Structure formats: structure tokens, C-alpha cells
Amino acid sequence: MSSLNDTLHKVTQRVIANSRSSRAAYLDLIAREGDNMGDRSAVSCSNLAHAYAGMEEDKPAMVAARGPNIGVVTAYNDMLSAHAPYYRYPERLKIFAREIGATVQVAGGTPAMCDGVTQGEVGMELSLFSRDVIALSTAVALSHAMFDGALMLGICDKIVPGLLMGSLRFGHLPTIFVPGGPMPTGIPNKEKQRVRQLYAEGKADRAELLASEMASYHSPGTCTFFGTANSNQMMMEMMGLHIPGSAFIQPGTKLRQALDREAVHRVAAIGRKGNEYRPLGHCVDEKAIVNAAVGLLATGGSTNHAIHLPAMARAAGVIFDWDDLSELSGAVPLIAQIYPNGSGDVNQFHAAGGMGYVIGELLEAGLAHRDILTVGRGDLSDYAREPGLDDDTLVWRDVGAAGDDTMLRPVSDPFRADGGMRLLTGNIGRACFKTSAVDPERWTVEAPARVFEDQPSVAAAFKAGELDRDVVVVVRFQGPRANGMPELHKLTPVLGVLQDRGHRVALVTDGRMSGASGKVPAAIHCTPEAFASAGGDGGPLARLRDGDVVKVCAVTGTLSTTADLAARDAAPNPHEQLGTGRELFGMFRQFADGAEAGATAMLATGGM
Structure with missing residues (x-):
């Protein structure tokens, strides 16, 4: 086992020192919340009756408290291709829960903007603060004191950061993030880029541009370039908040369903009443945040996370800034090239070894913290493998060497010596x-x-x-x-x-x-x-x-x-612009802090 890289150790220790008082206050908060909201048997019978009334088939199990009750927060809508697969998830998750004597309730929904739809339109001015709205919506969903664990259904740009920021306010609950997976690969990325530039020069018309775009974004699932949505999924793997290896498994496959089933079974197993309690607020600590930053740098991920990562960290009482990110960048090599940094998309990245390969390389080089508390059965080593099916049974296998050295390289021979x-x-x-x-x-x-x-x-x-x-x-x-x-x-x-x-x-x-x-x-x-x-x-x-x-x-x-x-x-x-609901977000704009601190109104006003 390799020793920890000196820069990684130095930055982590600085983050721990800078976070000492805020992290202690956060841990005290979630300990109190666990005591106050830790057992629904203390809730009044009238309150329970309201919560059970709509559950029909699961009502007897809930009344008898036969097993944990899992709250689901979903960002489903079918305007956003990445989230369209979540349509059937509630009924499927309920079936998986019944297999182990647990129950599932949809605790609430959140908005889910598509930046691809609002790009260049005035609606984009609501996009960043939709993250804060999602965090608030998540808090509303989990505020009912009915849940022993939570599942977060979200993928895209502001949605995963917002879900994490909100669920960290309920950090006493074990929580697993459940991705839906990328759509199949469309036209080559270079062709898409070529047509866009031709259109910008007036050498392609709108019909040609629309045909090209629809051949790229063509079916349910996450867009396949390595933007913020897929960077979110990478970071959830690096932080140990997914079922290992589930980030880039396509929707509608048997493996995707097996991983979703495992998420339900696992969140039930790591609850407070069992022997493996893994609350979210303890999983997301200083080391997990540093791991997320390392993954971002090693894969050339989205610059949006220079804003989201400090905000997510602060929601857990952790102080992380651009000095930390820049210093890590000098030590973490770029070992993945995914479009737009390379030619292949996330499907090709996954086929070449994907996150299992990346995490294995980083751990072997001492460039990631192995000893974080994950939602899996062990530490981050579990995430250095890839999932598969063996006669319909979910298994994890060694990744081996990279399958495409134009997309993945070892730490010893990176694309670039720094994280970019x-x-x-x-x-x-x-x-x-x-x-x-x-x-x-x-x-x-x-x-x-x-x-x-x-x-x-x-x-x-x-x-x-x-x-x-x-x-x-x-x-x-x-x-x-x-x-x-x-x-x-x-x-x-x-x-x-x-x-x-x-x-x-x-x-x-x-x-x-x-x-x-x-x-x-x-x-x-x-x-x-x-x-x-x-x-x-x-x-x-x-x-x-x-x-x-x-x-x-x-x-x-x-x-x-x-x-x-x-x-x-x-x-x-x-002059302030009105319309498209922008006037409703005046409070967020007025109180937002700077980009380096996370550009969030909630943290700036002391709400987190």
C-alpha cells in the first residue's frame, strides 16, 4: 500500500485545521438531529396516521415497524433526458425494499433544470440558484421525522450538489445517491463541434444544426460528454456515496436495475439500528471532500465544481477553497481524457476501465484517501473495481489495465503531470x-x-x-x-x-x-x-x-x-431584468456570497 502523497497530506491537514470549529459544530448538530428525529415511534399517532394513509400495501409493515422506512427525494422530470429514466423508480424501489422487510416512501420532489435547454436563454439566470432551491426542497422532503435512511435520485448540474447540500442537514441519516446512467453514444463529438462552428460562421443553416444536435442528444439518459452532470457522478464515486461503480451504467439494463436494487438493500443495512451505521454526515468529511477534488483534477472534470465543491463542503462544516484546489492540481496528474478534453465520451471511458481504473490508480499512487467511510461495505478500495452480473447476481471484478490509452493512462505515464x-x-x-x-x-x-x-x-x-x-x-x-x-x-x-x-x-x-x-x-x-x-x-x-x-x-x-x-x-x-421568474430570485442574488465561497445565499446568511 503506497504512502499518502505529501501534497495531498498537506492540503488535507490544512482543510482539517481550517474546518475545526465549523466541523465540530456540524457534527454536534447532526448528533442532536439524530436524537430528535431518530425514531418515528416517538412521533404522535395522529402524525403517523397522516404519514401512513397513502401507503396501502406497505401500511401494515409500517405500523408494525418491521423494518426501516426509506425516504426518496426525486428530481424526476421528462424534459431533462438524464432524469427521464427515474419515472418508474418509485415503484421499483418499493419492490426492492419489500424483499428485505423495509418500506420506501417518496418524501418529496425537487426541480431539475436542464442547462442544455436554457443555454443562452434568460432562464439560465435561474440555473445556479436552482441548486439552493433543490437544497431547500430536499430539506422540506426530509423534515417529516419519518425516515431511517434516504435515497437521492438526481444526476445533473446543480441537482446533485443541491441534493447533497440539503441532505447534509439531515446528516444523521444514511444516504445513497442513485444515478440513472448515460444515454448511448450518438454522433462523434468532433462532428457535433464542427457543425456548431459552421453555423457560427453562417456556413450551416438551422436545420443542419438541429439535425446534428438531435443526433447527439437523442434518448433518455445523461448527455455523454464530460460536463458537470457526469463530473457529479465521478465525484459521488470518489466520495463513496454511490453503490461502487454505478456512475456510468446505462439506463434500462439488467446491471442498472441490479445496482438500484443494491442501493435499496444497502441503505437499509447501514441504518442506526444495525451494526453498520454509516450516516451521511460522517461519510462526507474533510478527506471525502479532498478525494472529490482529486477526482475532478485527475479526470479533467467540470469547472463548475470550483463553485459547487466549496458549497457542498461548507454544508458539512468543511472549509475548502481555490488555494486548496490549485495546490492539489499541482500534484494530481491528468490520467483521463474524455470529451471535450479528449475524443471519447463517458460510455467509451467506462468501457476502457472508467472510474474503477481511475480510483485504483489514484489509490496505488497515494493520491486519494483510502480510509474514508463509504456507503459500501468497506473503504474506497471497493470503488477500484467494476460491477457486473454473474448469472443475474451482482458481482464486482478487478478492472485490470486500461482498455484505451487515448482515454486512460496510469499515474506513471499521465496525459499531463498536473490536474489542469x-x-x-x-x-x-x-x-x-x-x-x-x-x-x-x-x-x-x-x-x-x-x-x-x-x-x-x-x-x-x-x-x-x-x-x-x-x-x-x-x-x-x-x-x-x-x-x-x-x-x-x-x-x-x-x-x-x-x-x-x-x-x-x-x-x-x-x-x-x-x-x-x-x-x-x-x-x-x-x-x-x-x-x-x-x-x-x-x-x-x-x-x-x-x-x-x-x-x-x-x-x-x-x-x-x-x-x-x-x-x-x-x-x-x-438595470435588473424582470420576467421568466427572475424577480422571485432577488433574495438569492442579494445575499449570495462570492464564487470561491460557493455562490450560495444559504451559507452566506448562516443557514448552513
Whole structure:
């Protein structure tokens, strides 16, 4: 067994030290909650009658308290392809529970936005804060003091972080996350990217673009590129919150059903009344958070988790920031390349060895904490194997060597020596740069800025030929307090075209990009954001002007300008936009903290 990597040990110890008081307070909280909500026999008979009334077949078992009652929180909807398979899950999970004398109740539902549907639309301004709404919805679902354990049905971008943040408030309950799996592979990713750029240049029409997109996103299941949704699944494996190896098993298969069955049986087995109590709040500790960060870096996962990971950590009383992430990135090699960083998608990644291979390599190299408390039968070693069926019996097998060295490599021969997530700092602020998706020759861009305040203005300037040069495109007033910090992927084809024309191009923004951000160098999530809160000043981005020379450098970790920003007045906040429900989210925008702290209103106001 390899000794722990020195940097991993150092960062973990720092996280533990920084979290000492907040973690102790959190553990005290869930201990009290376990005492207050730990046994439904203490609930009044009238309350129990309300809870049992709709259960019909399971009512006698519940009245007799024959076994644990498992609460299900579901993010099902069939507008979101990844969540469409959850339609039949409640009835199936109830059947699996009856096999072991347990019961299942759907405790509640949460919203589930699809960023792919809202991309470039005003609805995207609700996206990030939907995570907080999901956390609140999860808390409402689990507040009924009826449950001995919980199953979380969710996959995509804000949904898994929101489910985890909410369920950690009930950290005395054993909780397992149940993925639905990716859709089968569609057209090659390079072909999809090619048609998008042709459309951006006016060389393909809307019908051609729609046909290409529908050949890529074509059936129930998670989108197959390695964006935030699939990065979520990777992180749940690294934290030991899945049944081992279940992240990327496709919907509708016998193996998927066997893993779902195991999740029900397992959550019943790790309850408080058994001999293997594994409450969520003890599973998600400092080491588990560091493991999630390591997995993110080793696989080139979504930059959205530079925001989500600190928020999820704080929900468990753990303090984790971009300094921790950047220092880990210097020690963790990139051992997986999945589209958009590579050519193959998550189905091909799984077939080549997938998470079992990645976790095995990281453990062998001392780059992950083996001794975390998982929902499995042991520690993280269980997750270094892959699931399969042997005469319809669920088994786990050794992964062996990687099946495709264009997608997976050993730690001894990585794609890159570091994890591809750099912290940039300077007189413009602090930002993230995902190097794993960008050619090293483009890690440094120094050019005059062109400053915008929304995506459509960038597209208009591109069509007018105003950006056909070396340029740093600055898109500001896109932070959490300005407009909810939307993703800005409508920029990617435009900037990609400029780069392909031979120009030195970079993006600087206080908005978001995800794991699908692609090949253009980008300093994203810039904090402090440009928007000025009541009685305060906006960040340095609000003082940039067209023509200011801006340097974006992932080699030196620099985000700076030669302009004297302190001598200037800040650009005024844009007028608040109404419509599409955005006015209902004013409280979230007003109280949101910065991107590095998780961009959440709940934590900023002391709610977690």
C-alpha cells in the first residue's frame, strides 16, 4: 500500500485545521438531529396516521415497524433526458425494499433544470440558484421525522450538489445517491463541434444544426460528454456515496436495475439500528471532500465544481477553497481524457476501465484517501473495481489495465503531470483556468480587451467583424449577485472561430463555464464580481475599458492589466431584468456570497 502523497497530506491537514470549529459544530448538530428525529415511534399517532394513509400495501409493515422506512427525494422530470429514466423508480424501489422487510416512501420532489435547454436563454439566470432551491426542497422532503435512511435520485448540474447540500442537514441519516446512467453514444463529438462552428460562421443553416444536435442528444439518459452532470457522478464515486461503480451504467439494463436494487438493500443495512451505521454526515468529511477534488483534477472534470465543491463542503462544516484546489492540481496528474478534453465520451471511458481504473490508480499512487467511510461495505478500495452480473447476481471484478490509452493512462505515464485547474490572481481578481482543455501554447494571452455586459453583444460584435484580431473578450456583470451567474456557452463557438483564424483569444468573465468549455483559454468565475452590492463597490472588472491590455497566463497564474484601475470609476450596475421568474430570485442574488465561497445565499446568511 503506497504512502499518502505529501501534497495531498498537506492540503488535507490544512482543510482539517481550517474546518475545526465549523466541523465540530456540524457534527454536534447532526448528533442532536439524530436524537430528535431518530425514531418515528416517538412521533404522535395522529402524525403517523397522516404519514401512513397513502401507503396501502406497505401500511401494515409500517405500523408494525418491521423494518426501516426509506425516504426518496426525486428530481424526476421528462424534459431533462438524464432524469427521464427515474419515472418508474418509485415503484421499483418499493419492490426492492419489500424483499428485505423495509418500506420506501417518496418524501418529496425537487426541480431539475436542464442547462442544455436554457443555454443562452434568460432562464439560465435561474440555473445556479436552482441548486439552493433543490437544497431547500430536499430539506422540506426530509423534515417529516419519518425516515431511517434516504435515497437521492438526481444526476445533473446543480441537482446533485443541491441534493447533497440539503441532505447534509439531515446528516444523521444514511444516504445513497442513485444515478440513472448515460444515454448511448450518438454522433462523434468532433462532428457535433464542427457543425456548431459552421453555423457560427453562417456556413450551416438551422436545420443542419438541429439535425446534428438531435443526433447527439437523442434518448433518455445523461448527455455523454464530460460536463458537470457526469463530473457529479465521478465525484459521488470518489466520495463513496454511490453503490461502487454505478456512475456510468446505462439506463434500462439488467446491471442498472441490479445496482438500484443494491442501493435499496444497502441503505437499509447501514441504518442506526444495525451494526453498520454509516450516516451521511460522517461519510462526507474533510478527506471525502479532498478525494472529490482529486477526482475532478485527475479526470479533467467540470469547472463548475470550483463553485459547487466549496458549497457542498461548507454544508458539512468543511472549509475548502481555490488555494486548496490549485495546490492539489499541482500534484494530481491528468490520467483521463474524455470529451471535450479528449475524443471519447463517458460510455467509451467506462468501457476502457472508467472510474474503477481511475480510483485504483489514484489509490496505488497515494493520491486519494483510502480510509474514508463509504456507503459500501468497506473503504474506497471497493470503488477500484467494476460491477457486473454473474448469472443475474451482482458481482464486482478487478478492472485490470486500461482498455484505451487515448482515454486512460496510469499515474506513471499521465496525459499531463498536473490536474489542469489553475488559480489566476492579479489586479483584476481571482479566477479559474481549466488548462486540461486548452493547448499549452495558448496558456498565455496578452492583448487589448473588448468589454461586454452580455453574450448577445459579443455575438453582434463578432458578426460585425469587430473581434477579428488578437483580443481578450471581457464579459462582466455575470456574477451571482448581478444575474445569478449563468453559463456562457454561446460564446464558445464564436471564440473558437476567432482562435481557428489564427488570433490570440481569451475570455475573462465573472460568469460560469462548465466542463464543456472547450479549447479557448478562459479566466472564469472571476471574483470579486463586477456588480456592486448595496453600499459597496463592484470588483475590478467593473473598471476595465475597451483597449486595456489584459494578461491571462496559466503558466504564472496571472490575471492582470497594465491599466490603473484604482483611478477609475466603476461602470454602473445594469438595470435588473424582470420576467421568466427572475424577480422571485432577488433574495438569492442579494445575499449570495462570492464564487470561491460557493455562490450560495444559504451559507452566506448562516443557514448552513
